[in-house]
Amino acid sequence: xxxxxxxxxxxxxLSALSTLLALLLPDLTxxxxxxxxxxxxxxxxAKARLILADYLGLAAARPWxxxxxxxxxxxxxxxxxxxxxx
Numbered sequence: 001x002x003x004x005x006x007x008x009x010x011x012x013x014l015s016a017l018s019t020l021l022a023l024l025l026p027d028l029t030x031x032x033x034x035x036x037x038x039x040x041x042x043x044x045x046a047k048a049r050l051i052l053a054d055y056l057g058l059a060a061a062r063p064w065x066x067x068x069x070x071x072x073x074x075x076x077x078x079x080x081x082x083x084x085x086x
Contacts, residue, residue: 007054011047018043037083045076 001009021036021043028036049069052058058065 003054007050010050014043014047014050018047034084038080041076041080041083045072048072 018040021040025033025036049072052068052072053065058068
């Protein structure tokens with residue numbers, strides 16, 4: 001299996017998990033809603049990291065990958081704080 005095929009398979013699986021979780025969101029309240037939101041953000045982070053590393057080829061340019069991963073982590077952290085405050 002090539003790296004692109006493996007990445008595509010992982011992206012499909014992560015997208016399926018995101019969809020399943022999003023379908024459960026209307027029934028959740030309280031801490032369950034916060035945990036589901038945090039899980040959706042984590043899944044989005046994982047998918048973005050896979051795309052950056054394998055499809056955009058940043059796995060070969062480690063400093064760039066680290067920079068983009070840092071920016072992604074910062075954005076996801078900000079959105080997580082906004083989710084918890086809302």
